[in-house]
Structure formats: C-alpha cells, structure tokens
Amino acid sequence: MSESEFDIIRKYFTEIGKASDWLVMGIGDDAAIIAPSSEHQLLISIDTLNLGVHFPGQCAAIDIGYKALAVNLSDIAAMGGEPKWFTLSLSLPSIDHNWLKDFCLGLSQLASKHNLKLVGGDTTRGPLSITIQIAGETPAKEVIKRDGAKVGDSIYVTGTLGDAAAGLALCAQNEDRNSYREALVDKLNKPIPRIAVGMALRSLATACIDISDGLAGDLGHILEDSGVGAELEQDAIPFSDELLEYAEKNELTSFLELSLYGGDDYELCFTAAEKSHEAIEKVGIEEDCKITRIGKIISDNGLYLVEDNDTTEINITGFDHFNT
Amino acid sequence: MSESEFDIIRKYFTEIGKASDWLVMGIGDDAAIIAPSSEHQLLISIDTLNLGVHFPGQCAAIDIGYKALAVNLSDIAAMGGEPKWFTLSLSLPSIDHNWLKDFCLGLSQLASKHNLKLVGGDTTRGPLSITIQIAGETPAKEVIKRDGAKVGDSIYVTGTLGDAAAGLALCAQNEDRNSYREALVDKLNKPIPRIAVGMALRSLATACIDISDGLAGDLGHILEDSGVGAELEQDAIPFSDELLEYAEKNELTSFLELSLYGGDDYELCFTAAEKSHEAIEKVGIEEDCKITRIGKIISDNGLYLVEDNDTTEINITGFDHFNT
Incomplete structure (x- = not known):
C-alpha cells in the first residue's frame, strides 16, 4: 500500500520548528489551536512559490524549503515582528521521499533558527507549489507600517x-x-x-x-x-x-x-x-x-x-x- | 499598461467580508495586523484547491470561490469555532477579469454570511490554484477535538x-x-x-x-x-x-x-x-x-x-x- 497524505504529514511535518506554551495543539486535527497573547498584536502574511515562476526546475528541494519560509519571514521582519508559527500548503505532482526530506530540512533549519513552529498544513496533488502563511507578533502599537515616512527622514x-x-x-x-x-x-x-x-x-x-x-x-x-x-x-x-x-x-x-x-x-x-x-x-x-x-x-x-x-x-x- | 498584481488586489480583494475592531489593519502592507482576544483560542487551518484535482476545468469561477472558502469554514465548524478572518493565495495562469469578478463574488457571499474578513493575500502567476488559510475562535477549553469519543457515545x-x-x-x-x-x-x-x-x-x-x-x-x-x-x-x-x-x-x-x-x-x-x-x-x-x-x-x-x-x-x- 502506498503512503497516504496522512502518513506524509506524520512523517515529515509534525516535528518542524519549535513552540512554547502558546501552542495548545498542532498538526493532527481539523485545525491547530493557539492561545494568543492579549499584550501582542498578530501579524499575518501569506506567500506562494510556484515552480517555473519563483524558482527553476533545477532548484534543490532544500533551497525551495528554505526560501518558501524565508520570504514569509521577511514580511514579518518588515513589520518589526517576532515570528511565532506558520502553516504550509504543499502541492506535489507525486510523492518523492528524497525531495520531501530535503524540502523539510530547508524548512526546519530556518524554523528552528527563528523559533517558529509549523502548526498546520495541507498536502495535495498538483503542480509543484508551496504556500506558507506566517504569523508573528509585536507589542501593541510597536508595529512598523509603510505609511509613516516623513519629509526629512x-x-x-x-x-x-x-x-x-x-x-x-x-x-x-x-x-x-x-x-x-x-x-x-x-x-x-x-x-x-x-x-x-x-x-x-x-x-x-x-x-x-x-x-x-x-x-x-x-x-x-x-x-x-x-x-x-x-x-x-x-x-x-x-x-x-x-x-x-x-x-x-x-x-x-x-x-x-x-x-x-x-x-x-x-x-x-x-x-x-x-x-x-x-x-x-x-x-x-x-x-x-x-x-x-x-x-x-x-x-x-x-x-x-x-x-x-x-x-x-x-x-x-x-x-x-x-x-x- | 496592463494591470499589476497590486491593482488586482486593490480592485478585487480589499472589500471581501466583514471585520470589527479586532482588525487593526487589513490588506495593503507586508502583513495584516490583528488584535487577538485573550479570552479565546485561535483555530487555524489551511486548504488548497487545485484545478484538475479538486475541481474540473469547466467549474464556474463563482463556485470555485465559494468552495475554496467553504472547505476551510468546514474545518472551523468541526472544531466548534466561530470564523474570524482568512488569507488567500491565488495562482492564476493569466489575468481574466470576468473570472476574478465571479471568483470574488463566490468568496464574498460566503464571507459576508459568516462575518469573516479577507485580511491578506498573494496573487501570483502559476497553474490555477487557490489556498485559503482560515482562523476561527472558541472560548478557551470549549473547542471540540477528535480525541474525545467515549465507549457508549x-x-x-x-x-x-x-x-x-x-x-x-x-x-x-x-x-x-x-x-x-x-x-x-x-x-x-x-x-x-x-x-x-x-x-x-x-x-x-x-x-x-x-x-x-x-x-x-x-x-x-x-x-x-x-x-x-x-x-x-x-x-x-x-x-x-x-x-x-x-x-x-x-x-x-x-x-x-x-x-x-x-x-x-x-x-x-x-x-x-x-x-x-x-x-x-x-x-x-x-x-x-x-x-x-x-x-x-x-x-x-x-x-x-x-x-x-x-x-x-x-x-x-x-x-x-x-x-x-
């Protein structure tokens, strides 16, 4: 019997990144459960990388995993945020275990470095495409937006x-x-x-x-x-x-x-x-x-x-x- | 000059759904800003629909928009959650305004019905694919999980x-x-x-x-x-x-x-x-x-x-x- 979507999720995705007590429940149910902090504001961003548009066919899986998370982290950085968690939707033409292993390694390295946790995902068949939604935090009113530049700055x-x-x-x-x-x-x-x-x-x-x-x-x-x-x-x-x-x-x-x-x-x-x-x-x-x-x-x-x-x-x- | 990604986002996506005072800032910066409630837990789920896998080529854009949100709402329903906001990543082979208009109508109808707001998105080129990440809320400890079934239930x-x-x-x-x-x-x-x-x-x-x-x-x-x-x-x-x-x-x-x-x-x-x-x-x-x-x-x-x-x-x- 070939491995199902659930086996893939279990094998590759449940252990990516780090969480602390804000994570009530991660991967494995209909939705992840998160206990937000009332002293912070949540920063939310989503980005997709598509084969042939955002990376070429010869790009290594480890680099694709790294970059898919890096571009989302960059959005959080631009707001002054501290990254907390992310979700991943991965469309794959077929299951390639070597590719998945390397892809997750790229994701993991960066997730661990920045103390953020993969809390949920969807793995499905389709042309290679990676969507990550990331969440970060800032203390309320300390977020950096785009609209504050003043003459003379x-x-x-x-x-x-x-x-x-x-x-x-x-x-x-x-x-x-x-x-x-x-x-x-x-x-x-x-x-x-x-x-x-x-x-x-x-x-x-x-x-x-x-x-x-x-x-x-x-x-x-x-x-x-x-x-x-x-x-x-x-x-x-x-x-x-x-x-x-x-x-x-x-x-x-x-x-x-x-x-x-x-x-x-x-x-x-x-x-x-x-x-x-x-x-x-x-x-x-x-x-x-x-x-x-x-x-x-x-x-x-x-x-x-x-x-x-x-x-x-x-x-x-x-x-x-x-x-x- | 043809319309850019930013024009599309402005034209179609900024007005989808309803928000209240939890939304500090929606579409338009590197990340959306949300003020979470400390009395609630956040429920997070992500789902992708791909052309040819989740819907056939002849499927109407309005139905694709509706269903992409409906399957995510369904995950929140299964946890006993009240939907709050969602992000959308949309990969399109090219810009088709009629398709976009109908797609957004399908999204909007359901978003308005359930009082949830599109707070962020990514629109990019690629094979037709729709990823939605949804967030809902429940009062802490009132979430319904999968692991509580008891003999005799x-x-x-x-x-x-x-x-x-x-x-x-x-x-x-x-x-x-x-x-x-x-x-x-x-x-x-x-x-x-x-x-x-x-x-x-x-x-x-x-x-x-x-x-x-x-x-x-x-x-x-x-x-x-x-x-x-x-x-x-x-x-x-x-x-x-x-x-x-x-x-x-x-x-x-x-x-x-x-x-x-x-x-x-x-x-x-x-x-x-x-x-x-x-x-x-x-x-x-x-x-x-x-x-x-x-x-x-x-x-x-x-x-x-x-x-x-x-x-x-x-x-x-x-x-x-x-x-x-």
Missing part, C-alpha cells in the same frame, strides 16, 4: 542590493562556476530574513518594507502610502563585491538596474528621523548587518536619483509576475 | 451523505439535466459549512470532524485519535431523495459506498454521550439542520457495519489524492 537599506537578480541571470547561463557565481546564486536561493534588525527598528523606523520586487517598486509603496517622495544618492546604493565582479566580467554597465528593478533581495528598506541615525548605526553593529543610508524623504511626489549634481526622476515599477 | 452526522460523490460522477457524464442532477452537483460545488451547528455542539459533542474524504475515513480519524471503535447502523445512514433517485435510475446498488468512501460532503460527523441526545435533536431543529444518529462507539478497535443482524468489519480508508 533618511532612507536606509540592509545588506547589498541586486545580488539575487544577478544570481537569477547566472542560473540561466551555463557559465563555469567561479568565485562570484556561488555567492550571488546563494543570495537568490537563501535570502536572510532580517528578523533581528526589524525587531530592533520598532522604536526607530518610521516606515519599513522588505525588498522583494526591487528597491524602486518597494520604496515606491512606502512613498505612496506615506504621501511623500524620495531622493536616492546613486553612489550610496550598496553593492556586493561579487556583484561588482560579475558586472565587470560581463561588461554590465546597467547593474544599478538590478538593484532598482530586480526582485528577490529580501533586504529591508526603511525610513527614520535624522535624530535616530546613531541608534540605527548601533543596530547594524549589534545585529552584524550592514545598514546603509541611501537617500532622504522629500515632499515632492516621485522617486529621484541623484548622481553628482544631476537629478533624474525614475520609474516606480516593481517586478510584476504577470507582466514579465 | 452515539455517532451522528449532519445532512445527507454521498451526494457530492454522486455529483462528481454526474459532472463527468454528458447526461441531460434532470431533477436530481442539479441538486447533487450543487452539493459538490456548494457544500454548506455547518458553522452554527458546530458552535451549538461545543458543550455537547465529545469529538467532531468534517467529512471531506468519506464517512469511513473521517470517522476513522476520530476512532484512531480516541482509541475506540464504532458500529454503524447501515439503514440509519441518511441519503437524499436525489441520491436515491440517481441510484435507482443508474441501477447503482453500491451507493452506500458513495457515503463511506466518496469525498467532498463537508457534513459534520460527531460523537456525544447518550444523555445529550435530546439536546442534540434540539440543535438540529434550532439550526434547521438534519442531524441523524447513525451508530455508537464501541471498545473494539475497527469500524463495523450492522445490517439487520449481520455485522461486517469495513475498511477505514478515506479519499486520498495521491492514490487515485
């Missing part, structure tokens, strides 16, 4: 930008492995959700978003929701050594565009008052995360790029799965 | 069984429309989540499950989790007039199997102590829902079917998407 980003887009381009090429390829493909497959930085920014950031669709589009959401504009210092946008090497070797002059319009970096973009600058530098040091000031919020609507003394208005258009 | 089901399986068979046939076809296909496409009954059973039922994979398999989960067995009175299993008519016209002698092993009925199967029988009959009358006592819990493991004086042990095997 500085604009910051974590990490470096454009790496994941370069990694995606490298995945499509048959280029030999080299020093930068691995690092850039790793940034695509294993983005680091900035949970600790997001939590540390609760009392500092006026607005925050995670960069999933390119800096221009995602900063654009902050600008639109806050009713402001922004000037970016082109030379301040942080690039990795590997991206610069990749750009040089491939005579790529437009690598700035990878940061502005390329997807999948999952770094945070946030705004903060000038007076918070020192505290923000301290967060970067304490959390061992590069944080770079890249511009400022202005009252004129629109997004402007400043290079030397030239100011150019640029498009606010993020990556759109339906228009690619 | 009566076994009940709501509604009639086997209709959805017959509806599925009829969908695959090119038979002319007739009196029973519409009713049976309706049971397949528009199952009624038994929310009010589930809530009324909180203090009465010892165990409860919704019948998504056939009575035998789903009652089997109660038996396994409770460490007991069951005897079902074959003649007591409730069938609709339409199913009996369908069976007669198609000379179908095995329609009992449709109830035991056919999926998608989404009725409740629950157990309760003998002393609660009158109260349960009252719930059926007050909620205008047929509730039928179909057997009893016994100490011997296994599921037995009793007809006249014959007792036969039957297989506990639910519908399994990977083994069909």
Whole structure:
C-alpha cells in the first residue's frame, strides 16, 4: 500500500520548528489551536512559490524549503515582528521521499533558527507549489507600517542590493562556476530574513518594507502610502563585491538596474528621523548587518536619483509576475 | 499598461467580508495586523484547491470561490469555532477579469454570511490554484477535538451523505439535466459549512470532524485519535431523495459506498454521550439542520457495519489524492 497524505504529514511535518506554551495543539486535527497573547498584536502574511515562476526546475528541494519560509519571514521582519508559527500548503505532482526530506530540512533549519513552529498544513496533488502563511507578533502599537515616512527622514537599506537578480541571470547561463557565481546564486536561493534588525527598528523606523520586487517598486509603496517622495544618492546604493565582479566580467554597465528593478533581495528598506541615525548605526553593529543610508524623504511626489549634481526622476515599477 | 498584481488586489480583494475592531489593519502592507482576544483560542487551518484535482476545468469561477472558502469554514465548524478572518493565495495562469469578478463574488457571499474578513493575500502567476488559510475562535477549553469519543457515545452526522460523490460522477457524464442532477452537483460545488451547528455542539459533542474524504475515513480519524471503535447502523445512514433517485435510475446498488468512501460532503460527523441526545435533536431543529444518529462507539478497535443482524468489519480508508 502506498503512503497516504496522512502518513506524509506524520512523517515529515509534525516535528518542524519549535513552540512554547502558546501552542495548545498542532498538526493532527481539523485545525491547530493557539492561545494568543492579549499584550501582542498578530501579524499575518501569506506567500506562494510556484515552480517555473519563483524558482527553476533545477532548484534543490532544500533551497525551495528554505526560501518558501524565508520570504514569509521577511514580511514579518518588515513589520518589526517576532515570528511565532506558520502553516504550509504543499502541492506535489507525486510523492518523492528524497525531495520531501530535503524540502523539510530547508524548512526546519530556518524554523528552528527563528523559533517558529509549523502548526498546520495541507498536502495535495498538483503542480509543484508551496504556500506558507506566517504569523508573528509585536507589542501593541510597536508595529512598523509603510505609511509613516516623513519629509526629512533618511532612507536606509540592509545588506547589498541586486545580488539575487544577478544570481537569477547566472542560473540561466551555463557559465563555469567561479568565485562570484556561488555567492550571488546563494543570495537568490537563501535570502536572510532580517528578523533581528526589524525587531530592533520598532522604536526607530518610521516606515519599513522588505525588498522583494526591487528597491524602486518597494520604496515606491512606502512613498505612496506615506504621501511623500524620495531622493536616492546613486553612489550610496550598496553593492556586493561579487556583484561588482560579475558586472565587470560581463561588461554590465546597467547593474544599478538590478538593484532598482530586480526582485528577490529580501533586504529591508526603511525610513527614520535624522535624530535616530546613531541608534540605527548601533543596530547594524549589534545585529552584524550592514545598514546603509541611501537617500532622504522629500515632499515632492516621485522617486529621484541623484548622481553628482544631476537629478533624474525614475520609474516606480516593481517586478510584476504577470507582466514579465 | 496592463494591470499589476497590486491593482488586482486593490480592485478585487480589499472589500471581501466583514471585520470589527479586532482588525487593526487589513490588506495593503507586508502583513495584516490583528488584535487577538485573550479570552479565546485561535483555530487555524489551511486548504488548497487545485484545478484538475479538486475541481474540473469547466467549474464556474463563482463556485470555485465559494468552495475554496467553504472547505476551510468546514474545518472551523468541526472544531466548534466561530470564523474570524482568512488569507488567500491565488495562482492564476493569466489575468481574466470576468473570472476574478465571479471568483470574488463566490468568496464574498460566503464571507459576508459568516462575518469573516479577507485580511491578506498573494496573487501570483502559476497553474490555477487557490489556498485559503482560515482562523476561527472558541472560548478557551470549549473547542471540540477528535480525541474525545467515549465507549457508549452515539455517532451522528449532519445532512445527507454521498451526494457530492454522486455529483462528481454526474459532472463527468454528458447526461441531460434532470431533477436530481442539479441538486447533487450543487452539493459538490456548494457544500454548506455547518458553522452554527458546530458552535451549538461545543458543550455537547465529545469529538467532531468534517467529512471531506468519506464517512469511513473521517470517522476513522476520530476512532484512531480516541482509541475506540464504532458500529454503524447501515439503514440509519441518511441519503437524499436525489441520491436515491440517481441510484435507482443508474441501477447503482453500491451507493452506500458513495457515503463511506466518496469525498467532498463537508457534513459534520460527531460523537456525544447518550444523555445529550435530546439536546442534540434540539440543535438540529434550532439550526434547521438534519442531524441523524447513525451508530455508537464501541471498545473494539475497527469500524463495523450492522445490517439487520449481520455485522461486517469495513475498511477505514478515506479519499486520498495521491492514490487515485
């Protein structure tokens, strides 16, 4: 007799992640039971990864498991949240135990690292697709939204930008492995959700978003929701050594565009008052995360790029799965 | 310029359902913000419907929207929960506005009826697939689980069984429309989540499950989790007039199997102590829902079917998407 959906759930999913006394009952009934804390607000987000759209066929199962959870954690990070639990819906064309084992390993590693627990799931037949809904918490009124950016605020980003887009381009090429390829493909497959930085920014950031669709589009959401504009210092946008090497070797002059319009970096973009600058530098040091000031919020609507003394208005258009 | 994911979300999804003051912020940021009640426990469940697996290509968008939410509501009903909010992840091969409009109408109708609110979502490109994660509430310790069935308890089901399986068979046939076809296909496409009954059973039922994979398999989960067995009175299993008519016209002698092993009925199967029988009959009358006592819990493991004086042990095997 072949294994049923229930056997798969039991075998692979019941032990993923960690919980504490907020979990009354996890996987195994019609619904999980959770005892929420009245001092906290719940943050809820859902994201899907589809084969051929969000990851290529040759992507390793462990990386798919990792990334499916990482992109959801990134949404919680962008709100200043502490992750608590998640549910998983997994559509599979058939049961492949090696694939499931590796996929769950990728999920588990990240779930354990961030102390969150898989509390429920659905496993069904269909084209390979992974949907995760995640829940995090913040103390009431400490959540960071998109609509709080004020004129005069500085604009910051974590990490470096454009790496994941370069990694995606490298995945499509048959280029030999080299020093930068691995690092850039790793940034695509294993983005680091900035949970600790997001939590540390609760009392500092006026607005925050995670960069999933390119800096221009995602900063654009902050600008639109806050009713402001922004000037970016082109030379301040942080690039990795590997991206610069990749750009040089491939005579790529437009690598700035990878940061502005390329997807999948999952770094945070946030705004903060000038007076918070020192505290923000301290967060970067304490959390061992590069944080770079890249511009400022202005009252004129629109997004402007400043290079030397030239100011150019640029498009606010993020990556759109339906228009690619 | 074609419409982006953000335009679609704004146009179709922000107004679905109803919320009250527990919703701090809905669709539009990295995560929704919810203020949970400390007097209640949260019930969390996730379910996916895939084209070609859970519904056929000719299924109307309004029915797909309805059913995607109904199957999730049914999980909340089975725990005695009151539905509060849900998130939606929708994978679409392309943007079809008529389809989206109808899909959202199906969702909205059911969401409004049960006072729940769509608080977040993800819309992306991929083979047609709908994942909903739903959250409900019960007062702490009033949740109905699967593991509480006791020897001597009566076994009940709501509604009639086997209709959805017959509806599925009829969908695959090119038979002319007739009196029973519409009713049976309706049971397949528009199952009624038994929310009010589930809530009324909180203090009465010892165990409860919704019948998504056939009575035998789903009652089997109660038996396994409770460490007991069951005897079902074959003649007591409730069938609709339409199913009996369908069976007669198609000379179908095995329609009992449709109830035991056919999926998608989404009725409740629950157990309760003998002393609660009158109260349960009252719930059926007050909620205008047929509730039928179909057997009893016994100490011997296994599921037995009793007809006249014959007792036969039957297989506990639910519908399994990977083994069909």
